[in-house]
Amino acid sequence: MINRILALLIRYKNISFGSVPRLLSIFYWPTVQILFWGYFTNFFMSNESFGIWSTLNIILSAVVLWDVLFRGQLGLTMSFFEELWSRNLPNLFITPLKDIELVYGLILTSFIRTLIGVTPAVFFANYFFNFHLFELGLYLIFLFFNLIVVGWSIGFIVSGLVLRYGQAFEELAWAIIFIILPFSCVYYPLNSLPEMVQGIALILPTVHIFESMRFLLIENKLILSNFIIIVALNIFYLTASTLFFLKMIFVARKRGILFNQGE
């Protein structure tokens, strides 16, 4: 009996510690949880003057908008993973479909999937909780579109890594946005973070998006410079991640790994 249990232990140790992303996920999650809830509680306690409903409105807006990013990223990676899981990539890549056409197809699919996924959530929140995300007006479209672009950028990076390094990186598809969550200042302002971390956080477009959202909801004003930074960062990240994904397809062809992908 001991031998068999030991065999299982060794087997699951090999599976869990056999890849860097899996190893990271074991150590990373507890830290992320502590950091996230710590910053969130600080913000909540220091803003009692807002009133509970205003604070909740900010939090609900952040929840819905964060989900836009999550859906956007999953919509892209899952569409690509479907081809991988069904061992269909060789069929796809021997058609006249160009790599860039695949990129456009994935982006459009993700956009439609996100709209379908998020729209009912917004209406339910509006109906049941008297929550007014639409108070953001036209800026909502701007924030929505930019968050989905962040999702695409992350999606292309994850898809490229899985294509190149295999299924061990699939876990990243679910985990990666929670890795950036504490630094994205979704539920608390940038100044809640330690100064050193703030510097790193500023390179994330999500920080500027959620800072803008909060400013709009609290002060009913927009920070134009933030909007410019959001667009500039998104153009940079989307271009870089798309090029990375295309490069990974090129490398996959070179290393002959398009043939061996799948369940």
Next chain:
Amino acid sequence: MPKTSIKTNNLSKIYDKKTVIDNVSINLPYGGIIGVLGKNGAGKTTFLAMLMGLITPSDGEIFIFDKSLEFNKYEILKKINFQSPYVDLPKKITVMQNLIFYARLYDVEDPKKKILKLSEDLFIKDLLDNIYGTLSSGQKTRVNLCKALLNNPKLLLLDEPTASLDVSTSEFIRKYIISFQKKNSSTILITSHDLEEIEKMCSHIILLKDGKIKFDGKKNELIKQNKSSSLKEIFLKDD
């Protein structure tokens, strides 16, 4: 009509210092069924994948229908198709949805009409509304063959087309491939471990060993050259 179907000049593929395809130069005529033979690890699948642009050669050139694959890839891919038991279609959608998708990628005119015609020929008409993942391996092979014929390929690459199929389905597939070749004057490249199958279907043989061409010519010449009565005997002798 192009002079050659496939021409390769000093084609090589090297992975981490291991040579999988070693300086392969061939010049295949247009039309006919050509067998690519070799033991496991001889480089057959890598060779086929390079002809479709799925694997980039480390060295050398590929010409399909007299045009460089490197510089005319998408134009050439319109005329090529491929089937392998190791490559599948998405399992959660219907056979029809899968086939329509590929018909669109190949710009097939009137895709539904084409699919209905092919599905009748391949006896899969009743399966069109079934979820692909629920099909048996014999049914999947016929659906994949249907996918491979959607664009009336002038070059069809078949990787072990009858692997793990029962005798009657294998025979059906073989006959269908032969009749398709005659009707369309296409070039068909087949890899298979079933030497009797290759002997029945192919007039031209390419024999690969350790990534090198060991023989490239008429099937009868190979048998004669080896003083054997069948391909199987040649393989057994080589052991």
